[in-house]
Amino acid sequence: MEPKTYFIRTYGCQMNELDTEIMAGQLAKRGLTAAADEESSDLLIFNTCSIRDLAERKVMGKLGRMGRVDKKNRIIGVTGCMAMAKKDSLFRKFPHLDFVVGTNNITDLGTVIDQVLYTKKQVFKTDDRFEENLDYLIAKRDNPIKAHVSIIRGCDKYCTYCVVPYTRGEEVSRPPDSIVEECRRLVDQGYKEITLLGQNVNSYGKDKPEWNCLFHNLLYRLDQIPGMERIRFMTSHPIDITVELMQAIRDLPSLCEFVHFPIQAGSDRILKKMHRIYTKEQYLEKVALLRKIVPHVSLGTDIIVGFPTETEEEFQETMEIFRQIRYSVAYIYAYSPRKGTPALRWKDDVPEEVKFDRLQRLMDLQNEIAVEERQQMLGNTYEVLVECFNKGGTQLKGRTRCWKKVIFEGDESLIGTLQQVHVHSYSHQTLVGDLVKPNSSLKVI
Ligand code: SAH
Ligand code: SF4
Ligand code: F3S
Secondary structure (H helix, E strand, O other), X not given: OOOOEEEEEEOOOHHHHHHHHHHHHHHHHOOOEEOOOOOOOOEEEEEEOOOOHHHHHHHHHHHHHOXXXXXXXXXXXXXXXXXXXXXXXXXXXXXXXXXXXXXXXXXXXXXXXXXXXXXXXXXXXXXXXXXXXXXXXXXXXXXXXXXXXXXEXXXXXXXXXXXXXXXXXXXXXXXXXXXXXXXXXXXXXXXXXXXXXXXXXXXXXXXXXXXXXXXHHHHHHHHOOOOOOEEEEEOOXXXXXXXXXXXXXXXXXXXXXXXXXXXXXXXXXXXXXXXXXXXXXXXXXXXXXXXXXXXXXXXXXXXXXXXXXXXXXXXXXXXXXXXXXXXXXEEEEEOOOOOOOHHHHOOOOOOHXXXXXXXXXXXXXXXXXXXXXXXXXXXXXXXXXXXXXXXXXXXXXXXEOOOOEEEEOOOXXXXXXXXXXEEEEEEOOEEEEEXXXXXXXXXXX
């Protein structure tokens, strides 16, 4: 029976969140409405992530518990990266699963559901390569202020620990006209901030030299869209961060001064083993150049601690990088061995307790740095995009261009607007401030 309602549970990164929005749009077009929760849905989709073991275990546990008993007449499907990592082997483990659709087959979701309905059999579609055939404009977005826009899918970097090149396939850039068109429509609909998405946004266009449009060229085009307030991008690989990109951040009014610049480890031996294709020295030189060109840029990073054979001294090099660079944001992970990746051939020899001890020490250091950073921000006035009321509170919440969360008193009419906020204190991670009248003499950052 044709399902009437759907629920999509999303795991993993922003790319999965956007894929969920595109699938939701396809289902809405088919006439389905969003269910309030998993239990009340006729069609239940798990859009999954494989990046670390825990991410997979969460979904596997859920699928296991959801046996025949509470399946009822519901259709259950798995999409996303775990669908690519496990393909039809999922059917053997979970006989109550109806379909598996990979990251490169989102367009085929409707056909797959039809096949499940007509054949009553388990159906899977998991192509290794992405063909540019997605209707991005169909995306059903819940946030009316900020939107994600895909510009490149896949990854060709093959870091030795990472499943993404296998779960998302090789890099395929989206035609620039299609991106510009989508962004123009979003701006016309009132969107104030657009985040350009890809595993490596700064490889954009390299697979299509005939377009003559590299990442920075695309940014110049997008900045020209009338009404474009803010552009962000994520994520980027340090090797592809070019001088042209740095200049674009300096010169384009809409491009925010925040760069995710993931180093992953502080030791050259580990970086080489990770196949990150840069040395610590090269990385530091790029950061120095970026800071010279864009003096008040904020930086983010990702780190893996406890990579196979990492010694305490090598971990200390990562700590030293943190002290030196002073990132605004750091996502720190314990190494998790992944099936199908080259790193699996090395023994996962750093004991769990050592990994977690390193994780904790690095997080503590980052917290100290973040507190100092917040203290330095006090007394300044920042441009804040107002997003909503603070959870459970009466204050408005938004983010600065450098990605800091700020709360302040104000009324509902300010939601979706850019305001100037004078920061006077902070509570935990959040800055607290007061609204500043336009045209005040304060310098806005
Ligand atoms: N394309 C992005 C990363 C996407 S995955 C980039 O290169 O920056 C997000 C982060 O997960 C990675 O940056 C890495 O820090 C972490 N990660 C990936 N594989 C991992 C693994 N096997 N174990 C632990 N962390 C991992
Ligand atoms: Fe994974 Fe490396 Fe590609 Fe990032 S650049 S997605 S870490 S393989
Ligand atoms: Fe996870 Fe896939 Fe994203 S593995 S982090 S959902 S690209």
